[in-house]
Amino acid sequence: MKLTRDNLGQLAEHIKRPQYAQSDISQGIVHIGVGGFHRAHQAFYTDALMNTGEGLDWAICGAGLRKDDEKMRDALAGQDSLYTLVELGDGSGHQVRVIAAISGMLLGEDNPQALIDKLAAPAIRIVSLTITEGGYCMDDSTGEFMADLPAIQHDLEHPTAPRTVFGFLCAALARRREAGIPAFTVMSCDNLPHNGAVARKALLAFARLRDTGLAEWIDQKVSFPNAMVDRITPMTSEAHKRHLLQQHGVEDAWPVVCEPFVQWVLEDRFNNGRPAWEKVGVQFTDDVTPYEDMKIKLLNGSHLALTYLGFLKGYRFVHETMNDPLFVRYIRAYMDRDVTPQLASVPGIDLEGYKDTLIERFSNQAIADQLERVCSDGSSKFPKFTIPTLNRLIEDGVPLDRAALVVAAWALYLKGVDENGTHYSIPDPRAEFCQALVADDVMLTQRLLGVEEIFGTRIPQSAAFVAAFENQLKHLRQLGVDKTLERLLSYEE
Structure with a gap:
């Protein structure tokens, strides 16, 4: 059974499916870097909250800045943005659920302006990131932002046609500042120490090179909560896809597999609202x-x-x-x-x-x-x-x-x-x-x-x-x- 919204009702009874309709949700988050971990973690928690009838205005718009992100965009687009999450337990069986918290995906390379427009939209109140440790462009030996990287220099010279995460964030925040729209929170979900502080340092370093006034506004208006994220999520293999089809009857172009264990400890520092993730197991704290x-x-x-x-x-x-x-x-x-x-x-x-x-x-x-x-x-x-x-x-x-x-x-x-x-x-x-x-x-x-x-x-x-x-x-x-x-x-x- 190909995974689509029309086919949800025909899936096997043991497969959990969304308890909300596409028409009930609206996007409040843009997530940059849609991979296995994001889909097994932040999107999983958001879907769980939506299944309670809350947080329906916090659906996720995926965003990709790399050529390889086309594959994820196309896989999701071909099945109405749905995907299957398979929790693989040792001895406890497999839990299978369909997640619908991601409701579309944009590629920066295809249409930079469309992504800037989305990031600048008042409804977007959080921009979250899984861009890997290297995506923050920080020199590990000095702790400083690597402003001389060619992609960074390109974005400084072409602010309306950026390629990097910092170029897109600054382009959108500049628009919001000019229009009087409140800033979004930047929420790193990457697996690195003090990830919010790293995101803040990198974005402010880029912004100062572009526009000192904008940098001062970001410094005052944007929150960067630190987070501890945890869920082992192996790479999806062809064997995983075959098993999902043969054992559960679901044809999914890109399912995600993970362990049953999941943890997210998050500093409660959001400048423009947030989902009530604590109702589905997220632990909020003053210091992560x-x-x-x-x-x-x-x-x-x-x-x-x-x-x-x-x-x-x-x-x-x-x-x-x-x-x-x-x-x-x-x-x-x-x-x-x-x-x-x-x-x-x-x-x-x-x-x-x-x-x-x-x-x-x-x-x-x-x-x-x-x-x-x-x-x-x-x-x-x-x-x-x-x-x-x-x-x-x-x-x-x-x-x-x-x-x-x-x-x-x-x-x-x-x-x-x-x-x-x-x-x-x-x-x-x-x-x-x-x-x-x-x-x-x-x-x-x-x-x-x-x-x-x-x-x-x-x-x-x-x-x-x-x-x-x-x-x-x-x-x-x-x-x-x-x-x-x-x-x-x-x-x-």
Whole structure:
């Protein structure tokens, strides 16, 4: 059964479907960067609220700024903007629902003016973002906005025909300012520390280059709430599509699959209204920092700790690594001994229970989360998910071998061949640069750890960390993953 509004009534009874009609909703949010995570997270929560009969004026207009976004636009357009969300539980079965919270999608490349018009419309009160860590154009080594990027320079020279998110946001906010329309809230849903503060810094930096008066207005009128977002959402595969069709009778051009677990902790700082997401499980707070630190250091940091080691071993799915007792012992030790002592208490969260849940989530075989997905963009992920932990360990003068192994595994992974001799590509926008760092073993440590935008300044200057890194790299080369883990864990015990 092709997924369309006309066919909703004919879907299998177990499939949950929208309890609201298209004619009942209106758009109040523009979301830039419609991918799997947005559809499994923010759109999921918005749909849940609409199903209660509330928030019907907060439907989402999707927006894409990349050529690749055409595929998502066309997939949604071909099925009345509907899509299927499949929650894959280990042992608890699959929950299938159709979501209708996204009610259209615009492409900036096709018609920049149409997207600016939408962003400037009074009904749009929130603009949300999932544009990846690199989409904010921030230099990790300096923390400053990279104004010299060609796309940024283009937008400064062509303000009415922008290409970047900051060009579009400023074009729309300038229009709203001139027309006396209240500003929208900019809400980052990207997985990076203090995402709202990063969005604010980047947008204000761009705006100052364009128009200082506009920058001052944005500074005063636009809110940028920080958020902690969490739901493991693997890439949709052809196998997922086949399973949906064969097991549930739904033909969907681009369904989204995810784990049952979902969490969103959001600072309640909105300058132009917001949906009552708290009624469907979103936790609002004055300060998201402790939740953010917990999630980024424990979940994302542990993901990196297992992913490169797992890939080197020859595994290709996260659950495969968690079927290996050595990996479970290592990851739990990393969580307990390296990360947990650095965390402040988190209101309403039992950290021991949270870590138990992470082990269960990583072990979910049904979700079949790809290690390649977790491995991707390591050069951007390390500074945010791992380096802060390493810096604190160095500062505290505690043993570094366990944490150094994370970096050593990445260095060997960048060679592009696992210990079974299987070659693979490196999914990172800076892959060529990163692989050049490890191409020659002579002076490898100095070249790799000396990249300030990835490792900062403290790590290469720490003799203890350098020694631990070289020791773990030597063990991986000479002993392989299993024996390196056995040696490390037996030494600790």
